[in-house]
Amino acid sequence: MDRFAALNAFIVVVEHGGFAPAARRLGQAPSSLTRQLNALEESLGTLLMNRSTRSVTLTEAGQQYYEEARRILEDLVNADRAVSELSGPPSGLIKVTMPMAFGRLHVAPALPAFLRQYPQIRLDLHLNDAVTNLVEDRLDIAIRLGALSSSNLLARKLAPHRRIICASPDYLGKHGTPGEPGDLARHNCLLFDYQTTEHSWTLARDGKRMKVAVTGNLRANNSEVLREAAIGGAGLILMPTWLVGADIAAGRLTPLLENWTPSPGAEEGAIWAVYQPNRRGSRKVASFLDFLSQHFGSRPYWEIKQN
Incomplete structure (x- = not known):
């Protein structure tokens, strides 16, 4: 059994709600996914999911295994990314969420220049005023305004918030x-x-x-x-x-x-970029944050003519 393929198949089946949609996502036959999941359960000696003709549901063991397996695969992807970014220009996909008005007014106008400067980077932007969970939504960066709540996320100040x-x-x-x-x-x-x-x-x-x-x-x-x-x-x-x-x-x-x-006032006082600790060494993330920080300016351009 290819353990990596089995873990990936398990995660895709869970996240797509069944074998048929997971098979379409992976470009495999449903019977192939079934064999991989059967072999995985046999190796673990426990049932991970309850199957029906319409859907699958996780057992208690399956839920715990899913959370750990997803973390392991994400760590592997991050490790691969970190190594690949050591050489060559920054590249790859960056998923970013930000407040709607701020994103429209101050990030969107800068995007063409950023994409010209980093042609090998792709951006996936989510403009949303709700506070999103970076881990659950698989986001690289969240731009947040004002005070930050306590968390294990890393934060970088991009500009003051007055x-x-x-x-x-x-x-x-x-x-x-x-x-x-x-x-x-x-x-x-x-x-x-x-x-x-x-x-x-x-x-x-x-x-x-x-x-x-x-x-x-x-x-x-x-x-x-x-x-x-x-x-x-x-x-x-x-x-x-x-x-x-x-x-x-x-x-x-x-x-x-x-x-x-x-x-x-001043204590609340910044426009922040927050990201997970495992993105600390990402050159593509750093390039995007450096670009925004320079674009806004040490004294933001929207305040230049203020007293």
Whole structure:
């Protein structure tokens, strides 16, 4: 029995839900996969899966074996990749996930230049505002904004992440300009409603923090919707400079309460690339992160014209 082929067949059968789809994926006959799985179970002395005419289900032993077998094969693939990357230009597939608005505004425009510079690299991008599991989704890199939760992932800072309160000149001309945090309660604040129902803005200065309950007539779980509404004069927004920096530079939006820092502030404060420890030596991953870091700049281009 070819142990590697048997392990791979087992994993593909599990992940494709049956022998027929797995056989199509591997370009083999279902009977060949059945023989490999039978030989694997016989060598282990235990039943790994329950078979029916329609599907397969894992036994308790099969579930444990699947998790270990998948890890072993991934380690082997990573080892092969690490050795192959020692010579020649970076190459291969990079799977990356990132927040939708940030990816569209600041990563997508840079992709043609990256692909010209590294023609042997292929990119598979997933724009998604949910926090994904790199291991389960078999991703190489996740770009995340703000504070990172504790994990065993490695993190590299690509750029600062700073938020600011702003509004259009038209809105401020009609409703006045807030001079201190408490004034926010009297303004129409457009609210980002993604995974939260609490609507308060906290600002800090000289060790002092003020939490202000804010209300408004528009809530959205998409930051670009709120940006467009603010430019149109609908109210105040609290948004990252990577989203509104160009609008402030062009005069479409005016920054407010600049002596106060929205909290969490500097401590939350970065656009991160996170990746698994086994990607540490990957030249293709390093090339992509180096490129993005240089593209954004030590002081990000979206803040160059900020005070």
